[in-house]
Amino acid sequence: MKKIINNPDNVVDEMLKGIIAAHPSYVKRVEGFEVLVRANAPQPKVALVSGGGSGHEPSHGGFVGKGMLDGAVAGAVFTSPTPDQVYEAIKAVDGGKGVLLVVKNYTGDVMNFEMAAEMAAEEGITVEHVVVNDDVAVEDSTWTTGRRGIAGTVLIHKIAGAKAEAGGDLQEVKRVAEKVIANVKSMGMALTTCTVPAAGKPSFVLGDDEVEIGMGIHGEPGTHRETLRSANDTVDHLLGKVLEDLSLDKDDEVAVLVNGLGGTPIMELYVANLRVAEVLAEKGIRIAKTYVGNYMTSLDMAGFSVTVLKLDAELKDLLFAPADTPALVQN
């Protein structure tokens, strides 16, 4: 394992300290917990809390700031945080107008965040939660756990965060978050494995020209393995699946996120983005805004995901609203 770390046991703590050292005007730590909150939290507004296992940086701590999150809870690498950690975040950010938890759809995250919400409710804090499940690689079924939450989560932070910043009440913020969730779909693929620091070895093994399609962001296997194809063919496949699920019409407007998984150079993400733009243009779908970069990563994994969010006037306005966070500044 080749990593710039000191000790696998301290990596999350040191990373959080490193984030604060870099961005003290944005974030501070809830002492004793793996929780980052806005430097000037709580705000007199509905507060947004997200989180999950670490290893997805800049998610989620990098999105704490004006117009996005109020708190981010960092679990151990790839392991959802415990309820007491989430509970501390809720307490730290609650400004009296309630707290919305943005949870990615993993059994662990859902259970731990729900337990925290129960604890907070007992303390009289109004807490709601939404569950993000944008990964179309996974079959959608009410009989199973359903779909995973992946990169689309960042767009929920952006848009619901803007609604909260604009003074929306808890139910409005939740409604907007759920509208985004209903309209955002993603799918990814991995060129390489990733290595959890505490494991010290790769989570899985891929052959020299083998890739994993429909990969999860924790190194969970995807739908299948195949031989690496061209960027265009790969995008066509991922985007095809995403669009199958979105039922877009000509002249519909969308936001696009071409997300790197941590080990893929930005150059390649832009090559992929070109194809995304071409395919959408062919279909007459208009792109209102595009994000390209490392937003929801999987440690050192090479690969990327494509996210498409169908916009309406409300979502578009909120998407374009200002944000000021360590990892995303938007005027």
Place this chain on the structure above:
Amino acid sequence: MKKIINNPDNVVDEMLKGIIAAHPSYVKRVEGFEVLVRANAPQPKVALVSGGGSGHEPSHGGFVGKGMLDGAVAGAVFTSPTPDQVYEAIKAVDGGKGVLLVVKNYTGDVMNFEMAAEMAAEEGITVEHVVVNDDVAVEDSTWTTGRRGIAGTVLIHKIAGAKAEAGGDLQEVKRVAEKVIANVKSMGMALTTCTVPAAGKPSFVLGDDEVEIGMGIHGEPGTHRETLRSANDTVDHLLGKVLEDLSLDKDDEVAVLVNGLGGTPIMELYVANLRVAEVLAEKGIRIAKTYVGNYMTSLDMAGFSVTVLKLDAELKDLLFAPADTPALVQN
């Protein structure tokens, strides 16, 4: 070679198109050339042009925008652009107040940019250039090519760009750029090799726990190889070399850039940044601003560099000035 590309021959062209597809409000292409300029260029101000081989994304195209660059020239991967390309950029951005070329100190870059400057001068355009040489891994000597330009280059874009945006004339912008160059030092290390698409195989080979210290951003070998050490020991070494060259006193103010080389997760960069902050704090040096992320990359190379810029009141003001580019937005 595992890359999200279509054809190694088209990767630069497709990347540039992908950048424009993502950020049409920021950048446009000089048709027929590998040149990105501000969407609303030329501006009625001194124009800044930078560039070099591709593979360092978001450098340099990602920094084209308000308060930074006016034009970026993209050579083939790791190969400095040809004079005609640079010349087209100069012509496209010149608003009558002259053009400053920000060149990294590589024989090829210097020659090609100088030839372009000669061509532009013949057309009556006032062109100046500065040469960035922040890499302390390389011995400093007037008998040789001198030091390489690496990640510190981004801070020249930021600060000289702010000076130009503020209305500085060509000589003032050049003076500020040279002041940054005199006060910025960097050093990097690589955990892995990188693969040039057209070469199709790794540029060099490192053993399983071997790292290259003092690595250049084109996969050029550094000062030596060693066994991977802890993040803290590695930072101590790199930062030590950087500080040896800067002669900082207690209470001096600096800017810090912890730069990822493309394949290193942001998590690890923040772990490294914590140590940078600790070492500077021990010495009583104050950090006015920290950047952590992928600013000057080397394709898929894992590794990082540490840059320290000694600030004075003028540089600090300009560093904090707003910027609005695809890869760096600052309020």
Place this chain on the structure above:
Amino acid sequence: MAATVSSFISAINDSITSNKVFLTDLDGVIGDADHGINMTRGFNAVVLKVSEEDSDVGATLKKVGMTLISTVGGASGPLYGTAFMKAGGEAAGMTTLDGETISKMWLAALEGIKARGKATLGEKTMIDAIEPAMEAFNKAMGEGATIEEGLDKAIEAAEVGIEYTKTIRATKGRASYLGDRSIGHQDPGATSFTIILKTIAEHYKKEVLGV
């Protein structure tokens, strides 16, 4: 009964820790390669919280459960944590356990897991080991077996449960994202449960029966 709760916990910690890589590797195949790491982190924390003075089995198991909840994370943290807390609830104030109490504790633990995780038998989770093991234990006790005979039957059933998880498609937990690709691989949580169960049985035989 010479063996303290703390000595059981410490034995579990040892066996989980020595199976850290094994459990993590199992999770790597159909999950996210952290189950052994999670469980080890949890039980390492638990042994620091529990001491020889903790004689009230119920109170001690509740402490174990709370500690697991606040240190393990992931899916297994709330599930195992709830299980230990619920089991502890059935043993409040007790310093020794009989077969009947053990049956009650086991059922409470299982129901806690089912309520928290909304899974049932046949979804390729730890339940596929816990439930048949409990039933085998109850059956043996109903037939007049000793506790150690009951535990041996339970272990047999848990191992059958592990084999069963190999044959089915996961519909709960992280492995469910794989659909049919999850078939053929054993469930990490069912495995960690079986390791815990075996450790309890061994420790019981060695420390309580002295065999």
Place this chain on the structure above:
Amino acid sequence: MAATVSSFISAINDSITSNKVFLTDLDGVIGDADHGINMTRGFNAVVLKVSEEDSDVGATLKKVGMTLISTVGGASGPLYGTAFMKAGGEAAGMTTLDGETISKMWLAALEGIKARGKATLGEKTMIDAIEPAMEAFNKAMGEGATIEEGLDKAIEAAEVGIEYTKTIRATKGRASYLGDRSIGHQDPGATSFTIILKTIAEHYKKEVLGV
């Protein structure tokens, strides 16, 4: 003389292209692993610009130089480009070349490279092959040798030059960043020059002399 400038250029393109990986690998050791890629890109472009109709050696070589400058990039682009342009300047209007003209062209090329790159002999660059090769050619011609004999002497000297680059520390170009670590490795530019020189000699013998 049956061989056109264009046939020489096309032969050079072939040998550079077939040495693409070799040259790139050499550059990987002490540079940035692109020299073969750069040179191949350049000469591939050059052959498309030059045709059998280009009979004016000087004008054609200028075109070659311009094309190299605008397609190769890096350090070798301006250097080789300047070299061909300067060489062309000495052959303006000519359709055949004699030994004396070749000497003048060679010197102009060398001086162009030195002016552009600010390097001299012994800095581990292409100059360490170009300059001794030119001197050997001139010496042979001064002693009354034929052009092909002169070229053979030049090749010998260029090869000695390559060996020499292995023994010295680079002080110009990208390899200079390595300091002493550059010792022991041959310079890619000196190597590509020698390949070009050999190709010219072979093509001359085959096409002009018909041997």
